[in-house]
Amino acid sequence: MAKIDTVVIIGLGVMGNNLALNFLNKKFRVIGYDIDSYKRNQITHNQYFFINDLNDLKAYNNISLAVFLMLPADKISDETIATIFPLLHPESVIIDGGNSHFKDSIRRVNAFYKIHYNYLGVGISGGAQGALQGPSMMIGGNETQYNKIKHLFEAIGASFNGTSCARYVGASGAGHFVKMIHNGIEYALMQSIAEVYALLKTSRAFTLEEIAELFKTWQDSELDSYLLRISAKIISEKEQNNSVYVLDQIKDQAKHKGTGKWVSKFAFDAGVSISGINAALESRFLSSDKRLRTKINKVYNSEYQLPLNNFESKDILIQWSKQLLEFNQILSFAQGIALIQRGSEDFSLSVKLTEVLTAWMNGCIIEGKFVSQLHKVYTEQPSLEHLLLENSIAQRIEKIQKNSRKLVALAISNQIPLNVSSNNISYFDYLKTLHSSANLIQAQRDFFGQHGFERIDQDGEFHLNTLF
Known part of the structure; x- marks a missing residue:
């Protein structure tokens, strides 16, 4: 399979637009989309392609795409995914780069496994300048899917002493969790x-x-x-x-x-x-x-x-x-x-x-x-x-x-x-306190709620009412 070299950025706010420019500067083909027509009109001078409707992605279903979602952490991400996944080539990878909750990231991965689409949740840090010049990226999901587009992350991410700071950090949800x-x-x-x-x-x-x-x-x-x-x-x-x-x-x-x-x-x-x-x-x-x-x-x-x-x-x-x-x-x-x-x-x-x-x-x-x-x-x-x-x-x-x-x-x-x-x-x-006052708390809980407590000298559960 040929390397994925076409990137779609959905959501052209400051972070999304700067990420698009970062990819463009690294000589990747970039396609941009934003629901706001004003933003779409503003990006024409940035030299990357843009589409006016998500359904226009169907024209690219003969090639594998890396689709970055740079959207708010709400239902708009789910709605966007539902719209685009039937339009994409099966080897395309959807990358959620917004501040999604990690449990949403896990849920989406589970859904994609059922329909054979590929999803990575990526925590991106560094602000607007980082997105443009090289952000830190915390990537979670299926490692095989990560390896398919590892070259994209490493191309645009920050580095430290020659080591990329765009890292695969764990399984589904790990990227957004760590972020x-x-x-x-x-x-x-x-x-x-x-x-x-x-x-x-x-x-x-x-x-x-x-x-x-x-x-x-x-x-x-x-x-x-x-x-x-x-x-x-x-x-x-x-x-x-x-x-x-x-x-x-x-x-x-x-x-x-x-x-x-x-x-x-x-x-x-x-x-x-x-x-x-x-x-x-x-x-x-x-x-x-x-x-x-x-x-x-x-x-x-x-x-x-x-x-x-x-x-x-x-x-x-x-x-x-x-x-x-x-x-x-x-x-x-x-x-x-x-x-x-x-x-x-x-x-x-x-x-x-x-x-x-x-x-x-x-x-x-x-x-x-x-x-x-x-x-x-x-x-x-x-x-x-x-x-x-x-x-x-x-x-x-x-x-x-x-x-x-x-x-x-x-x-x-x-x-x-x-x-x-x-x-x-x-x-x-x-x-570092060896003997805290929590024993009194547990005794109070047992006194009014019969919650029980453990003793330091015997195994089992005990109650205060047995002592009076």
């Missing part, structure tokens, strides 16, 4: 950087330019990442023709899309704690109601300041802030990876964690030096139960946790909210 977890980690890392920014700014010891410079210097350390790099640029950006910083003009109300909530809901359903990641999402919820925050601020007269006299010097605040950011980085990835491991087991996704980490090395929002360290860890210890059990990670946490705690405690005493930081510390403390 969902990626987004949860992304939320936590973004909030962690924002919390450190808040600490430095409210100390009133640093200008925005100085904070940006600090973030730049940290790029020479284990903290180097895409998010830290863009944060430095954002913080130092000024309005045109004046000295006003752009960041100071942006409302402090962070929005979100559905994937963040998907991660939290999945974790709750699976019974896996990702309290730091959840806190990042909740921080966005809290930020969004500025009206209520303004009212409560007036009632309680919150000053929101971390005076520098809490520290021996500015350098101490800088050191502690850097250590707190590293602590949050480790805990965010630890929680995300733990959720990947559980989901892979519960849904038989056969996720290849080292392949996931390879995909995350470049081109995605959460790429950074730490991902390379994680790749080394899981290459050497593929059966590692939890990241916090790894020796080099444990040694690093031992060096940074004390000052991280001090900084969070000072922030809390000075009314500065650090949702991710404080939740990560509690998560870490609970996991």
Whole structure:
């Protein structure tokens, strides 16, 4: 069978159009379609073919196509698939590159097996620029179908030291599942950087330019990442023709899309704690109601300041802030990876964690030096139960946790909210607590609900009413 070299992009928003241009730049034949006629008219200058109706795909049913769906995560994807699959050559492959829920991806694969069509669910990260210049791609589905179009993914994807970051990560649903977890980690890392920014700014010891410079210097350390790099640029950006910083003009109300909530809901359903990641999402919820925050601020007269006299010097605040950011980085990835491991087991996704980490090395929002360290860890210890059990990670946490705690405690005493930081510390403390207070919780449950409990000295299930 000849290699597939014709790509169809359905959905020509920013991501879809940039992906089409990326393929075009790599000398593939590209056919575009969007339900919006305005978008179709706008792409005529981009030199790739376009169709005005999905039924026009019937003219290409004599060749195998790679059909990328770059559509919203709703029923429009199902409707589009139902329309196009009778029109395609049997060896064509449908690639869902939108932010679909991984369970929808699994459902679609099961449906396609019955009708002998081929479907891959692909998580794409890197934003608009990544789609154009080389995104990270997390591919799930039948590996035989993946191999048919592997050359397409590798041609347009990002790479790291010569290795493609477009990776086959597991079975049906794995691509979108891993991308969902990626987004949860992304939320936590973004909030962690924002919390450190808040600490430095409210100390009133640093200008925005100085904070940006600090973030730049940290790029020479284990903290180097895409998010830290863009944060430095954002913080130092000024309005045109004046000295006003752009960041100071942006409302402090962070929005979100559905994937963040998907991660939290999945974790709750699976019974896996990702309290730091959840806190990042909740921080966005809290930020969004500025009206209520303004009212409560007036009632309680919150000053929101971390005076520098809490520290021996500015350098101490800088050191502690850097250590707190590293602590949050480790805990965010630890929680995300733990959720990947559980989901892979519960849904038989056969996720290849080292392949996931390879995909995350470049081109995605959460790429950074730490991902390379994680790749080394899981290459050497593929059966590692939890990241916090790894020796080099444990040694690093031992060096940074004390000052991280001090900084969070000072922030809390000075009314500065650090949702991710404080939740990560509690998560870490609970996991290393040998004797927790959960025995009282279970006894309470049994007292009012007869739920029973286990004893430390006997096997079996017991009830409090047998003790009175």
